[in-house]
Amino acid sequence: MAIRTTATGTSxxxxxxxxxxxxLFYREGIHAVGVDRIIGEAGVTRATFYRHFPSxxxxxxxxxGVEDATIRDAFDRAGEATDDPGQLLELVIEGLADDxxxxxxxxxxxxxxxxxxxxxDSGVRVAVGEHRAWFRGTLEALLTGAGxxxxxxxxxxxxxxxxAAMVGGYLDGWERVRPAFVGAARQAxxxxx
Amino acid sequence: MAIRTTATGTSxxxxxxxxxxxxLFYREGIHAVGVDRIIGEAGVTRATFYRHFPSxxxxxxxxxGVEDATIRDAFDRAGEATDDPGQLLELVIEGLADDxxxxxxxxxxxxxxxxxxxxxDSGVRVAVGEHRAWFRGTLEALLTGAGxxxxxxxxxxxxxxxxAAMVGGYLDGWERVRPAFVGAARQAxxxxx
DNA sequence: TAAATGATAGAACGATCTTTCTCTTTTTGC
DNA sequence: GCAAAAAGAGAAAGATCGTTCTATCATTTA
Numbered sequence: 170m171a172i173r174t175t176a177t178g179t180s181x182x183x184x185x186x187x188x189x190x191x192x193l194f195y196r197e198g199i200h201a202v203g204v205d206r207i208i209g210e211a212g213v214t215r216a217t218f219y220r221h222f223p224s225x226x227x228x229x230x231x232x233x234g235v236e237d238a239t240i241r242d243a244f245d246r247a248g249e250a251t252d253d254p255g256q257l258l259e260l261v262i263e264g265l266a267d268d269x270x271x272x273x274x275x276x277x278x279x280x281x282x283x284x285x286x287x288x289x290d291s292g293v294r295v296a297v298g299e300h301r302a303w304f305r306g307t308l309e310a311l312l313t314g315a316g317x318x319x320x321x322x323x324x325x326x327x328x329x330x331x332x333a334a335m336v337g338g339y340l341d342g343w344e345r346v347r348p349a350f351v352g353a354a355r356q357a358x359x360x361x362x
Numbered sequence: 363m364a365i366r367t368t369a370t371g372t373s374x375x376x377x378x379x380x381x382x383x384x385x386l387f388y389r390e391g392i393h394a395v396g397v398d399r400i401i402g403e404a405g406v407t408r409a410t411f412y413r414h415f416p417s418x419x420x421x422x423x424x425x426x427g428v429e430d431a432t433i434r435d436a437f438d439r440a441g442e443a444t445d446d447p448g449q450l451l452e453l454v455i456e457g458l459a460d461d462x463x464x465x466x467x468x469x470x471x472x473x474x475x476x477x478x479x480x481x482x483d484s485g486v487r488v489a490v491g492e493h494r495a496w497f498r499g500t501l502e503a504l505l506t507g508a509g510x511x512x513x514x515x516x517x518x519x520x521x522x523x524x525x526a527a528m529v530g531g532y533l534d535g536w537e538r539v540r541p542a543f544v545g546a547a548r549q550a551x552x553x554x555x
Numbered sequence: 556t557a558a559a560t561g562a563t564a565g566a567a568c569g570a571t572c573t574t575t576c577t578c579t580t581t582t583t584g585c
Numbered sequence: 586g587c588a589a590a591a592a593g594a595g596a597a598a599g600a601t602c603g604t605t606c607t608a609t610c611a612t613t614t615a
Binding site (some may be wrong): 196197198200201275276279280281283284285286287297298301322325326328329330332333334336337339340341345346348349350353 | 389390391393394468469472473474476477478479480490491494515518519521522523525526527529530532533534538539541542543546
């Protein structure tokens, strides 16, 4: 048994593939990036690729899993930073804005992936749906904790606003969208202007 | 000169190609649809395709041109239906909602296209940018006519909301998004709740 | 009627796509 | 040290990608 492991316990080749593919898929689109590009930039051979991922779509789903885990981690870290529900909401909105401004300047990975995968029961679209359901549910719980008068409606508004911020930040520039997003989000969350 | 013309004066083969490609590009994505599919379903040969469109990207840009023209027509028709600025805004918001509910159930053609075309100076992205600039400008003029206190900010909010409605309608279902969209849009436009 | 041009037909180009294969080398667990 | 398994190397499959080509047919304008 010779699996070249890293500190986290998974294969180093697998992690390199996943990191390279995530970067390329996000920056250039999924159908636009071929397996050759991925294995070339990852410095890995085709055989190694297909040993870790039975097909390209498995890699795509793993990429969305990474994005999902990253956001969940950010939420967890915000939850550890404070116990005050109102302040937590502030941190979350601030974190979302910061994320669009610095990391996700090419739009939302899930929205972009969904644009390329029309079939609602495909693995990719299921992953998108699960992420969005988690996001909506988490916001609703946060808002409930903060004493929102209608957490379901407010969570729906925040989901709406984050979608718009991701799209608008990509296509119109973040400076143009930021004030409208922050203002509307704080209002939806019931925070002071 | 034997160009087989239609009532509008353009080639029937070209119109069939454009209609077929528009349908396929929107429903399945652009990179996912090959030239073979398009000419097959349009009942046209490869040579005819390349006579009317020097490359596939020209067809993609023409597809976005059709989408753009369709929306502009809808705005024009709304403008002819009433002279009252407030009522015109109501018609526009209603029209946008109706559009998402019935026609654009697979998201926004421009947002989806941008997801597949990362290069900002590509012809596709330029077309997307021009459409969005027109949309924003038109809303701003409408809001100015309706006596909005800050037409620029309000137009930005409506652009944001339409993006969100398109994405949310596709991924979460329109019923879930509709109340939030209509409510927020009417508020942004300064209309009675 | 004759020249011009669009449309049809179909083969073929090279490139790239995802996937599978064989063979050797390297690393690890016992 | 030995057996097991992962990684490296590279060829090659078959399909599809966008594109170009040479024909012939049909239609319209001069």
